[in-house]
Amino acid sequence: MESSTLYQILLYCTSPLVAVALILYLFEKRKTRQLAGRVVAMENVAAFHQERLKVLSEAAFEGIVLLEDGICLLMNSQAEAIFGYRSKEIVGLPTTVLIARQDQQLVLDNISNQFNEPYEVVGERKDGSQFPLAIYGKSLEYQGRVVRAAALRDLTKWKKRDAERMLLEEQLRRSQKMESIGLMAGGVAHDLNNILSGLVTYPELLLLNMPEADPLHDPLKAIQKAGERAAEVVTDLLTVARGVAMVIQPENLNGIVENYLQSPEFEKLAKNHPSVSIQCELAQDTPAILGSAVHVGKCLMNLVTNGAEAIQGEGKIQIRTYRSQVRKQRAEELLLAEGVYSVLAVGDSGTGISQQDMEHIFEPFYSRKVIGRSGTGLGLAVVWNTMQDHKGCVQLKSDRYGSCFMLYFPVTDKEPENLVPDDDFSFLTGNGETILVVDDEPHQLAIAGQILGNLGYKVEKAESGEKAIKWLEGNNADLLILDMMMGQGMNGYETYTQAVQLKAGQKALIASGFSESDEVINTLRLGAGLYIKKPYSLGQLGRAVQQVVQGEKS
Structure with missing residues (x-):
């Protein structure tokens, strides 16, 4: 109420007491109204702070x-x-x-x-x-x-990322170990394989026309086998070093398993472990893989051997092949891309592998076996590195009832080829084609010359890349066989680079036990047809030459 209005009321009041009472009432009412306003204001402030607390808590990341x-x-x-x-x-x-x-x-x-x-x-x-x-x-x-x-x-997500980081760190640590072995293996492999070529190939050439009744037949056969076993050890070292020459082509896992079960190595294992039974389940719908039958077969042999030695008394080993659809979560666990894989699984009923050993089982020379009697200590390292080279992975499951290794291979739509056995040379003869062999090792030139001469080819030889180019300036070759690492002058890649400039479309075959991977890849991209590993047999070299000369690249 306005003060002027209040004054007018007081003028009309006949009793002073009434006027005073009225004034007191009006002031009390005004005070009550002010207090109510303060209460509302305080409630609004409290509501504001409560809403602010809610907003801040909702905005928090945690x-x-x-x-x-x-x-x-x-x-x-x-x-x-x-x-x-x-x-x-x-x-x-x-x-x-x-x-x-x-x-x-x-x-x-x-x-x-x-x-x-x-x-x-x-x-x-x-x-x-x-x-x-x-x-x-x-x-x-x-x-x-x-x-x-x-x-x-x-x-949960942070733990998963930490686990993935630790896994990557472990892979890096393992790769560094492999690299140290690779430096050692790479330094000696080229010379050692050239030496082994004589131990493998010369006995084979001498045995071609030697009757079995000849008293030198069996000793030469023993020398040949010894050379082959030595070459396998070098191959294992190079596989661990990730520097081995590998022939990659469409392969059938079932065929690799069947070939192993018919091999002398399996026959020897079965004889040494008569109480161990082998069971096979080979799925017919297992897709073909793009890989090296030799190296996959070596993995299978190592796993079966390890399984047999892990069994005390009677037991069994199960070999399985099957098709596997690897989806996102499973792919993340295996560090693979999503998609279809062919799996080769080898399980045993042995005593299992301890957690401590499982952490190191794929490391070179980590073995519970007696080195030199049960193996070299490289068996599982070969398996792990072979799977890396095949862009797949190996998974291990183990408990007190046994162990199972599962090898995951990417699949291919290409069909596997039916190859001629190594001891059948009737399909490998040439028609007088000229082959120029380029190698800085004289005895390697002699070995290649004798093999190719026996197969019906005309052979020319060059001790260096420079001499090979000079010969090509005045002559034609149906095929070059190039060593990748030569002591002096041009290496195989440099030689082939000049050769294709001189002779467009020049066919070539790389023959080496070890070389820098980028140079091999560049040589193949430039037009070389195949990469064959030294030491090679008569059948291996004859088949490779025939494929490239006839224009069939793997």
Whole structure:
């Protein structure tokens, strides 16, 4: 009411007492109205602070829980998403319902002790599932009371990333170990394979026209076998070093298994382990792979041998092939791309492999066997590196009932070829084609010359890349056989580069036991047809020459 109006009322009042009472009433009413306004203002401020608290908690990256005496007062939406509860389901309950039983006392102790450092426990969702949970709790004053605020973070993704990082670090560490062996192997492999060529090939050439009754037949055969075994050891070293010459072509896993079961190596193993039975389950719909039958077969032989030696007394080894569709989650576990894979699995009923050994089982020379009697200590390292070279992976499962190795190979749409056996030379003869052999080792030139001469080819020889180019300036060759690493002057890649400039479309075959991978790839891209590993047999060289001369590249 306006003061002028009040004054007019007082003028008309006949009693002073009435006037005073009226004035007091009006002032009291005004005071009450002011107090009510203050209360509303305070309520608005409180509502504002409460809304601000809600907004801040909702904006937080972590889940937020506010508790007093261990009882939940507030839960934001991120915490609801982490645990699967609605806020109204948790408010008023002990916050330990969010923690796995084994860690509840730890959380209660940290609350009572006002522990203000981050720590990790096992959280438990509404559905009972458990997960790694990080908690950062802090005591603070809220509305005049001491309460506890906890920031919560689900560590599942972080743990997975840490595991992946640790796996990559382990792979790097393993690769560095392999590299150290590779430096050693690469330094001697070229010369050693050239020496072994004589031990493997000369006996084979002498035996071609020698009757079995000849007294020198068996000794020469023994020399040849010894050379082949030595070459296998070098091949194992080079496989571990990831520098071996590998013939990659469409192969059938079932065929590789069947060939192994008919091999002298398997026959010897079966004789040495008569109480071990071999069971095979070869799926007919197993797709072809793009790989090296020699190296996959060596992996199979190593795994079967290890399995047999792991069995004490009677037992069994199971060899399986099958088609596997590897989907996203499984692909992430195996570090493979999603898609279809052909799997070669070898399981045994042995005593299993300890967790400690499983962490090192694929490392070179890590073996529980007696070196020189049971093996070289390279068997599983060869398996691991072969799978890396084939862009696949090997998975191991083991317990006290036995072990199983599963080899995952990428598949191909190409059909495997039916190859001629090494001891059948009737299909490998040439028609007088001219072949220029380029090698800095005189005895290697002699070996290649004798093999190719026996197969009906005309052979020319050059001790260096420079001499080969000079010969090509005035002559034509149907095929060049190039050593990749030569002591002086041009190497195989440089020689072939000049050869194709001189003779467009010049055909070539690489013959080497070890060389720099980029140079091999560049030579093949330039037009070379095949890469054959030294030391080679008569059948291996004859088949490779025939393929390239006839224009059939693998």
